Amino acid sequence: EAGVAQSPRYKIIEKRQSVAFWCNPISGHATLYWYQQILGQGPKLLIQFQNNGVVDDSQLPKDRFSAERLKGVDSTLKIQPAKLEDSAVYLCASSLQGASTEAFFGQGTRLTVV
Amino acid sequence: GNSVTQMEGPVTLSEEAFLTINCTYTATGYPSLFWYVQYPGEGLQLLLKATKADDKGSNKGFEATYRKETTSFHLEKGSVQVSDSAVYFCALSDQGDKLIFGTGTRLQVFP
Numbered sequence: 470e471a472g473v474a475q476s477p478r479y480k481i482i483e484k485r486q487s488v489a490f491w492c493n494p495i496s497g498h499a500t501l502y503w504y505q506q507i508l509g510q511g512p513k514l515l516i517q518f519q520n521n522g523v524v525d526d527s528q529l530p531k532d533r534f535s536a537e538r539l540k541g542v543d544s545t546l547k548i549q550p551a552k553l554e555d556s557a558v559y560l561c562a563s564s565l566q567g568a569s570t571e572a573f574f575g576q577g578t579r580l581t582v583v
Numbered sequence: 584g585n586s587v588t589q590m591e592g593p594v595t596l597s598e599e600a601f602l603t604i605n606c607t608y609t610a611t612g613y614p615s616l617f618w619y620v621q622y623p624g625e626g627l628q629l630l631l632k633a634t635k636a637d638d639k640g641s642n643k644g645f646e647a648t649y650r651k652e653t654t655s656f657h658l659e660k661g662s663v664q665v666s667d668s669a670v671y672f673c674a675l676s677d678q679g680d681k682l683i684f685g686t687g688t689r690l691q692v693f694p
Binding site for chain 2 (some may be wrong): 502510513564572577
């Protein structure tokens with residue numbers, strides 16, 4: 470079966486610019502996650518969707534980050550404006566039904582803000 | 584809040600050595616516990632899981648036992664190989680259905 474697809478793989482932008490990441494989860498997976506992984510740290514959950522509703526976005530910096538999951542399938546994560554500290558790998562994952570079922574991860578988008 | 588604490592790395596071992604990577608957790612209720620692995624250049628993938636106390640998860644020679652009394656889920660392998668070199672993440676899914684990760688432990692195995 471096809472895995473979780475993310476694009477782009479790499480992105481370099483200047484601070485204060487905007488950027489968007491795209492994720493296509495595994496077909497039939499109801500739960501979709503966006504994580505931020507700063508170098509040397511574990512993934513930090515930014516937002517979790519169940520179908521097209523938000524389960525948790527408590528750690529999403531809502532003044533600059535936004536995410537949507539239209540029609541409960543694909544998702545986009547946007548940063549506007551970017552800061553230097555946003556440099557990280559942004560991981561998308563999906564699971565069949567909730568966090569107790571196995572999460573499958575994409576390869577991530579490495580963002581560098583200069 | 585709920586959290587996962589892992590031993591800091593890197594852990595450096597010779598091939599065929601015994602491996603233990605410590606993981607403890609803080610959670611309300613009865614979380615499910617996971618070990619994920621990230622091989623160089625690849626995405627995170629599930630290594631093993633345990634959903635209730637005293638359960639043992641196992642895969643590829645790795646094992647971890649869900650210990651409620653010590654709130655631990657230590658990862659072990661009897662004989663590591665060079666191909667096991669990777670970053671290992673302990674994680675839990677809590678009552679709020681969130682998947683929370685530890686900071687990761689890098690394992691380096693030398694021939």
